Amino acid sequence: DVKVTQSSRYLVKRTGEKVFLECVQDMDHENMFWYRQDPGLGLRLIYFSYDVKMKEKGDIPEGYSVSREKKERFSLILESASTNQTSMYLCASSFLQQPRGRRSYEQYFGPGTRLTVT
């Protein structure tokens, strides 16, 4: 079974703090993703990575950065937390889509981190 784990289920931080969210997957997936999910807005992609040390901006990268030093680990960093970053943060992973290769590249999600910034 695919296993994606996240470092915390619930986190409470103060405005201005630096926040680290960690995600680890054990399926040797190339791709890893960070989303946030807010009521009425659905899942929004923050950043994704298709390889170690590689990263691509998603739809809402402002105020966030990421780090991928090892294939299995993808970290999301809030440089200076603000109240509008209170949200559910979801990590996901998948195999890399290949033009003529494996077609099974569904994304698997971790349990999520509910972050509250006060």
Add this chain to the structure above:
Amino acid sequence: QKEVEQNSGPLSVPEGAIASLNCTYSDRGSQSFFWYRQYSGKSPELIMFIYSNGDKEDGRFTAQLNKASQYVSLLIRDSQPSDSATYLCAVAPSNTGNQFYFGTGTSLTVIP
């Protein structure tokens, strides 16, 4: 226009009925389509994926894809109260590498 659109619901069906969830997408070149189930307070869980036109069945779930009309649907037969959740449609467009576009989800309630 959103890339993926779903009716937000809520959709209510009696226990034992068929629940029908629909999703339309804008990128005609999209190749892969996914349905996720998300219980309140939990993360999305993959139910099914479909790549080819037509139907794909897995137990009580059937995914239907019509690329010409750009819609994908999920049918849940013999609906159970445990099927009450939000169902997310996800589409892998043709030109964005490995990103998915997610709909905002349809809330389903199965009434005992």
